[in-house]
Amino acid sequence: MNLENLCNIASSCRSCPLHESKTHTVFGEGPEDARIMLIGEAPGKNEDETGRPFIGSSGKLLTDLISGAGLNRDDIYITSIVKCRPLNNRKPRKLEYTTCIDLYLKKQIEFINPDIIGLLGNSAIYALIGKNNIKQIHGNIYPVDGRKYMALFHPAAALYSRILLPQLVEDMIQLKKTAEF
Numbered sequence: 476m477n478l479e480n481l482c483n484i485a486s487s488c489r490s491c492p493l494h495e496s497k498t499h500t501v502f503g504e505g506p507e508d509a510r511i512m513l514i515g516e517a518p519g520k521n522e523d524e525t526g527r528p529f530i531g532s533s534g535k536l537l538t539d540l541i542s543g544a545g546l547n548r549d550d551i552y553i554t555s556i557v558k559c560r561p562l563n564n565r566k567p568r569k570l571e572y573t574t575c576i577d578l579y580l581k582k583q584i585e586f587i588n589p590d591i592i593g594l595l596g597n598s599a600i601y602a603l604i605g606k607n608n609i610k611q612i613h614g615n616i617y618p619v620d621g622r623k624y625m626a627l628f629h630p631a632a633a634l635y636s637r638i639l640l641p642q643l644v645e646d647m648i649q650l651k652k653t654a655e656f
């Protein structure tokens with residue numbers, strides 16, 4: 476089993492109700508030896524249409540944040556806690572994200588074995604490290620099961636509330652520093 480096999484399996488997954496309404500599975504993209512992994516909430520409309528993660532407006536901001544921190548998007552593995560778009564962009568339900576994390580995300584993390592995992596937004600933060608209060612914990616690093624996770628705002632939150640943008644810029648720079656050793 477490798478990442479490509481897992482991606483093929485995910486493309487015909489029927490393990491939760493999200494497959495019923497999706498167009499494409501958005502498994503994730505980036506190099507298998509990426510030192511940094513970023514995990515968002517769920518594919519949106521543009522991602523569902525194309526099968527690629529973070530290519531809509533929050534994706535454009537994410538790409539800018541990555542470049543602003545002196546990184547290249549092509550060097551980062553980017554995915555989300557669920558691989559299929561929830562209708563009307565509702566938040567993924569617990570059964571949906573726990574199923575998807577167990578079947579796919581945990582294995583993606585094992586294959587890629589990144590130095591640091593950036594969790595973008597409340598949904599990814601809660602699903603992976605069980606924390607809630609992003610305003611207080613963003614920028615912090617949490618060791619969980621032998622991996623390092625950093626909590627960050629979701630780029631969509633910074634599009635909605637521009638006041639968060641400088642904090643997201645700073646956190647992305649810290650994320651880069653953490654991956655350098």
Ligand code: URA
Pocket residue numbers: 501514515516517518519522527528529530531533534554555
């Ligand atoms: N938001 C996410 O969390 N993931 C995507 O792929 C796009 C938007």
